[in-house]
Ligand SMILES: *[C@@H]1O[C@H](CO)[C@@H](O)[C@H](O)[C@H]1NC(C)=O
Ligand SMILES: *[C@@H]1O[C@H](CO)[C@@H](O)[C@H](O)[C@H]1NC(C)=O
Ligand SMILES: *[C@@H]1O[C@H](CO)[C@@H](O)[C@H](O)[C@H]1NC(C)=O
Ligand SMILES: *[C@@H]1O[C@H](CO)[C@@H](O)[C@H](O)[C@H]1NC(C)=O
Ligand SMILES: *[C@@H]1O[C@H](CO)[C@@H](O)[C@H](O)[C@H]1NC(C)=O
């Protein structure tokens with residue numbers, strides 16, 4: 001019977017038995033950390049129904065009682081060695097931090113450690129014991145059905161992540177990964193994965209296009225194709241998740257779902273982090289939230305829920321490291337949004353979704369010659385009415401190529417109904433939610449201060465994967481760049 005059951009589990013595939021949700025991580029490294037009551041008030045106002053804590057703070061768990069908010073609590077890395085070495089310590093931890101709070105506080109999972117293999121490898125040998133000890137304490141309290149046990153991994157344990165079909169877990173960790181996956185499978189738990197397209201983009205030396213990292217709509221000829229499966233990838237997020245599914249299936253685990261325990265984009269960075277901007281953070285998180293809530297799934301498992309926790313609720317001003325490290329939050333310590341997410345239509349979470357409006361502008365730092373060429377194209381073959389740019393007209397000032405190109409790009413974008421791929425201009429254009437209008441120069445798409453907005457479409461990832469170009473593959477570390485991307489670079493010559 002047990003054998004039969006195991007067999008059934010082994011052959012079953014990941015199935016869609018529930019809808020994906022969006023949660024939010026709550027880091028607490030703030031100089032003015034709000035009180036638990038204030039945190040819970042913000043969560044309620046924003047209709048955030050799922051959170052992850054990095055510990056199991058008692059005051060926080062008490063404040064969350066009877067709110068209906070689902071909570072992942074965490075065993076911090078500094079307690080992992082103790083718990084992994086002692087069943088009694090694990091049982092104590094569960095008694096104090098879980099049993100004492102349920103059912104009033106709805107604890108749905110325990111994250112045991114954080115990115116242990118990549119940040120605390122000396123604890124790796126006890127990681128699976130820690131999972132098992134925590135789980136047996138839950139069994140003893142009859143809580144193992146409602147509280148899942150897992151451990152969040154950095155996606156950097158996945159090697160050769162593109163094409164996803166060739167990805168595998170760093171084999172150094174097989175002695176941990178194999179028993180861990182067995183544990184997740186036999187307990188009906190899920191793989192916790194942290195997915196950061198921001199870092200994939202930053203570390204790719206230009207191989208990963210920004211739009212592909214930001215889940216922006218791509219023209220079909222810019223999609224990345226996995227040559228083995230012929231699956232089309234329109235964004236890094238999907239590619240990393242599929243790489244994880246394939247890595248698990250190489251170890252013969254095909255039924256373990258994935259929950260993304262962290263993903264996000266910083267809204268501010270230092271001089272070497274030029275793409276950590278409010279617009280990019282808003283674009284990434286808005287696109288991600290819409291995509292997750294739509295149960296879009298991934299190319300390998302379309303329609304399969306990949307619930308995702310946004311990193312993170314607050315900007316953590318006390319965190320060390322580059323400026324971006326302090327700027328992943330959706331809110332500042334006083335609960336003021338860092339930006340207003342661009343979410344109309346998805347309802348449910350992060351209630352303050354005020355606008356559908358997007359504009360197309362010249363990308364920061366774009367080459368002036370390429371901007372000029374794109375401007376000429378827009379005002380010529382692109383059939384944009386560029387008369388407001390003439391001397392003495394409302395949009396003549398400032399008289400520079402960036403301002404003029406922005407006007408022309410935005411006019412073209414709206415003229416084309418903001419269709420996918422129409423704010424591209426060979427990579428020198430970008431969309432923004434900030435109205436670039438100034439003075440009497442009103443940009444297409446803006447009603448100016450008089451407020452007659454032209455209704456826009458959502459910035460939705462393209463699902464139309466018409467294939468053009470020869471299948472090939474590329475890797476994010478730049479070792480071998482796809483003919484598709486090279487094709488795109490060449491395509492510019494035709495376009496301009
Ligand atoms: C706790 O959360 C789970 C998972 O979302 C849900 O099924 C359950 O009904 C919740 N329990 C309570 C008491 O709200
Ligand atoms: C650990 O403790 C639990 C009770 O909390 C018990 O059921 C289980 O058998 C113990 N496991 C080991 C390996 O000692
Ligand atoms: C695999 O993991 C080991 C141990 O952390 C590390 O030393 C090695 O560099 C990793 N391999 C790759 C290719 O990243
Ligand atoms: C996976 O299963 C196949 C077929 O049963 C077997 O040949 C292979 O060795 C297994 N791989 C692992 C890592 O267990
Ligand atoms: C939405 O934003 C406005 C202005 O920023 C604020 O006054 C309002 O309280 C917010 N609503 C919610 C539900 O947070």
Ligand SMILES: *[C@@H]1O[C@H](CO)[C@@H](O)[C@H](O)[C@H]1NC(C)=O
Pocket residue numbers: 442447448449450
């Ligand atoms: C806004 O309305 C005022 C008065 O109704 C008008 O004078 C002004 O031209 C309008 N501005 C735009 C950009 O339509």
Ligand SMILES: *[C@@H]1O[C@H](CO)[C@@H](O)[C@H](O)[C@H]1NC(C)=O
Pocket residue numbers: 344345354355356455456457458
């Ligand atoms: C935003 O777009 C959605 C769907 O396209 C539409 O239903 C909604 O009315 C729009 N909202 C505004 C404020 O324009």
Ligand SMILES: *[C@@H]1O[C@H](CO)[C@@H](O)[C@H](O)[C@H]1NC(C)=O
Pocket residue numbers: 454455
């Ligand atoms: C734009 O959206 C608003 C609010 O959703 C609606 O009242 C208006 O009729 C729409 N306008 C057009 C031109 O679709």
Ligand SMILES: *[C@@H]1O[C@H](CO)[C@@H](O)[C@H](O)[C@H]1NC(C)=O
Pocket residue numbers: 290291294295296460461463
């Ligand atoms: C939502 O899902 C439907 C079908 O499942 C798909 O056609 C649509 O493009 C998706 N929208 C987004 C924003 O992903």
Ligand SMILES: *[C@@H]1O[C@H](CO)[C@@H](O)[C@H](O)[C@H]1NC(C)=O
Pocket residue numbers: 463464465466
């Ligand atoms: C995809 O694109 C093709 C060719 O451009 C078009 O014929 C088809 O209708 C599109 N499909 C969808 C779902 O938009």
